[in-house]
Amino acid sequence: MQGIVATSLIGISLGAQYALLALGFTLIFGILGVVNFAHGGFYVLGGYIAYSAISFLGMPYALAVITAALGTAALGYLFERFLLDRLIDDHLATLMLTLGLYMMISSGILITFGPQSPAFAFPLTGVLRAYGFYVPIENLVVLAVCVAGIVSIYALIYRTDFGRALRALADDRAVATAQGLRPKVLFPTAFALATGLAGLTGALVTPILSLAPHVGDPVLATSFLIVILGGLGSVGGATVAAFLVGMVEAFSAVYLGGSKGALALFVLVLIMLVVKPSGLFGQRARGA
Amino acid sequence: MTVYQGGLLEVTSVRKRFGGLHVFNDISFTIPPGEVLGIIGPNGAGKTTLINVICGMLAPSAGSVRLDGREMTGMPLHAVSRAGIIRSFQQTNTFRAATVRENISRAVRFSGGGEDTWATIAPLVDEFELYPQLDEQSDKLPYGLQKMLGLILAFAVRPKVLLLDEPAAGLERRERMRVDSFVRHAQTQLGCGVLIVEHDMDLVRRLCPKILVLDSGRVLAEGTPDDVLSRKDVIDAYLGTADEEAA
Numbered sequence: 001m002q003g004i005v006a007t008s009l010i011g012i013s014l015g016a017q018y019a020l021l022a023l024g025f026t027l028i029f030g031i032l033g034v035v036n037f038a039h040g041g042f043y044v045l046g047g048y049i050a051y052s053a054i055s056f057l058g059m060p061y062a063l064a065v066i067t068a069a070l071g072t073a074a075l076g077y078l079f080e081r082f083l084l085d086r087l088i089d090d091h092l093a094t095l096m097l098t099l100g101l102y103m104m105i106s107s108g109i110l111i112t113f114g115p116q117s118p119a120f121a122f123p124l125t126g127v128l129r130a131y132g133f134y135v136p137i138e139n140l141v142v143l144a145v146c147v148a149g150i151v152s153i154y155a156l157i158y159r160t161d162f163g164r165a166l167r168a169l170a171d172d173r174a175v176a177t178a179q180g181l182r183p184k185v186l187f188p189t190a191f192a193l194a195t196g197l198a199g200l201t202g203a204l205v206t207p208i209l210s211l212a213p214h215v216g217d218p219v220l221a222t223s224f225l226i227v228i229l230g231g232l233g234s235v236g237g238a239t240v241a242a243f244l245v246g247m248v249e250a251f252s253a254v255y256l257g258g259s260k261g262a263l264a265l266f267v268l269v270l271i272m273l274v275v276k277p278s279g280l281f282g283q284r285a286r287g288a
Numbered sequence: 289m290t291v292y293q294g295g296l297l298e299v300t301s302v303r304k305r306f307g308g309l310h311v312f313n314d315i316s317f318t319i320p321p322g323e324v325l326g327i328i329g330p331n332g333a334g335k336t337t338l339i340n341v342i343c344g345m346l347a348p349s350a351g352s353v354r355l356d357g358r359e360m361t362g363m364p365l366h367a368v369s370r371a372g373i374i375r376s377f378q379q380t381n382t383f384r385a386a387t388v389r390e391n392i393s394r395a396v397r398f399s400g401g402g403e404d405t406w407a408t409i410a411p412l413v414d415e416f417e418l419y420p421q422l423d424e425q426s427d428k429l430p431y432g433l434q435k436m437l438g439l440i441l442a443f444a445v446r447p448k449v450l451l452l453d454e455p456a457a458g459l460e461r462r463e464r465m466r467v468d469s470f471v472r473h474a475q476t477q478l479g480c481g482v483l484i485v486e487h488d489m490d491l492v493r494r495l496c497p498k499i500l501v502l503d504s505g506r507v508l509a510e511g512t513p514d515d516v517l518s519r520k521d522v523i524d525a526y527l528g529t530a531d532e533e534a535a
Binding site for chain 2: 161164165167168170171172174175176177178179180181182183184
C-alpha cells in the first residue's frame with residue numbers, strides 16, 4: 001500500500017510538471033492554431049537561463065527561475081510579433097518557423113555551453129518523512145510551484161477579460177475581431193505566456209532531472225502526447241491528460257521497469273486515437 | 289439610461305479589384321444615423337465584398353469610407369469595429385464552443401458595456417425566445433436561433449452603423465419577421481444606421497426606404513423599393529432576360 005501511495009505521489013508530481021508544460025503548448029494550438037515545435041526549446045532555454053543567472057550573475061534560485069520565465073516569455077513575444085504573425089495562417093510556414101527556432105535554440109545552447117550537462121542542482125535537498133513516507137523536498141517545492149502555476153493559468157483564462165478574449169479568439173478569430181479584439185496584440189501575448197510557462201517549467205525541473213542541449217526533444221514528444229490525449233486545444237483536457245501521463249509513467253516505471261514507461265504511454269495514446277480520436281475533451285477538428 | 293447616437297457612414301467612390309478582376313467600381317452612398325439602406329443584386333454582384341471593404345476586412349483599391357467624418361479607409365477590422373461599424377456574417381457569427389450567455393457576455397464586455405447594455409439586449413433575447421437556451425452551447429441551437437444570437441452579438445457591441453450580410457438567409461418565414469424586430473430595435477435603442485444586403489425582397493420592402501442595386505460591380509439603380517424594383521433593367525439583372533433564357 002505504501003508503495004502505491006509513494007508511486008502516486010511521484011505520478012502527481014510528474015503530472016503537475018507536464019501540465020504546466022502542456023498548458024502552454026495547447027494554448028498556442030488552441031488560440032493561434034500553431035503547433036509550436038519550439039516548445040521544448042523554450043523549456044531547455046529556461047533551464048539554461050536559470051543556470052546562467054545563478055552561475056554567472058550570482059542570483060538566488062527563486063530570482064533565477066523568475067528571470068528564466070520572463071526571458072523565455074520575452075523571446076516568445078518577439079518571435080510571434082515579428083516572425084510568426086506574418087505567416088500565422090500558413091500552417092506549413094508556421095511549422096517550419098517553429099522547428100527552425102527550436103534548432104536555433106538547441107544549436108545556440110550547444111555552441112555556447114557545449115554538449116555536456118552543466119552542474120545545475122536544486123538548492124534545496126533533503127527528504128520529508130511523514131506517516132512512513134519519504135518524499136524529496138525538491139519534488140514538493142516543484143509540485144507546489146507547478147500547482148500554483150496551473151491554478152493561476154486557469155484563473156487567467158477563465159476569470160479575466162484577457163482570458164475571455166483569448167478564448168473568444170480560439171473559438172472564432174473572425175467573429176472575435178469583428179467585435180473589436182486585436183489579434184496582433186493578443187496573439188504575441190498568448191505566445192509569450194505559453195513560452196514563459198515552458199521556461200518556468202524548465203528552470204524548475206531541469207535541476208532535478210537533467211540539463212543538456214537536447215533535453216527538449218522528449219519534452220516536446222511528451223507535450224504532443226498529452227495534448228493529443230487531452231484533445232487538441234483543450235485546456236482542461238491537457239491538464240487531466242498530463243496527470244494521467246504522469247501516473248502511467250510513474251507506475252509503469254516502478255512496476256514494469258524503467259524502459260516500459262514510454263511504451264505504456266504510446267499504447268495509451270494509440271488506444272485513445274482508436275477509441276476517441278478527438279481526445280478526452282476534444283471537440284471537432286479546427287476548421288472542420 | 290445611456291442614450292446612444294448612431295453615426296453617419298459615408299462611402300465615396302469605393303473600388304475593389306483582385307488583380308485584373310474588378311469586383312466593383314465607384315460605389316458611393318451615405319447612411320445617416322437611424323436610416324436603413326438596402327443593397328440588392330444578383331450573386332457575384334460584389335455585395336459581400338463591399339461589406340468586407342467597409343468593415344475593414346479588405347482594403348479598398350480606391351475611394352474612402354468615413355464614419356462621422358473620421359477616415360476608416362484601410363483600417364483593420366478590429367479598429368473599424370471599435371470605431372462603431374459592426375458587421376454580421378452570412379453564416380452564423382457566434383462563438384460556437386461557448387454558451388448563449390457567454391456569447392452575449394463576451395460581446396458586452398469586449399465593448400466595455402455594462403448593466404445598461406444588458407437592459408437593451410433583454411427584449412431581443414426575450415423576443416427571440418433565447419432565455420430558455422441561455423446555458424445551451426451556441427452550436428447546439430437550431431440554425432435560426434444561431435442567426436438571431438449573431439444579430440444580438442452585433443447589437444451588444446453598441447454599433448453606430450450595422451452591416452447585415454443576408455440576415456434572413458436560411459430562415460423560415462416566422463423567423464424572418466424577427467429580423468424586422470431586430471432592425472427596428474437597433475434603430476430606436478441605438479439610433480444606428482443599418483446597411484442590409486439581402487435577397488428577400490419582401491424584407492427589403494418592409495425595412496428599407498431606400499435601396500441600391502449592384503450588378504456586375506456597378507450601381508445599376510438607386511431609389512425607393514417601389515421605383516427600383518419595377519425597373520426593367522433591375523428585373524433583367526435579377527431574373528435574366530428572355531434572350532438569356534432562350535439561350
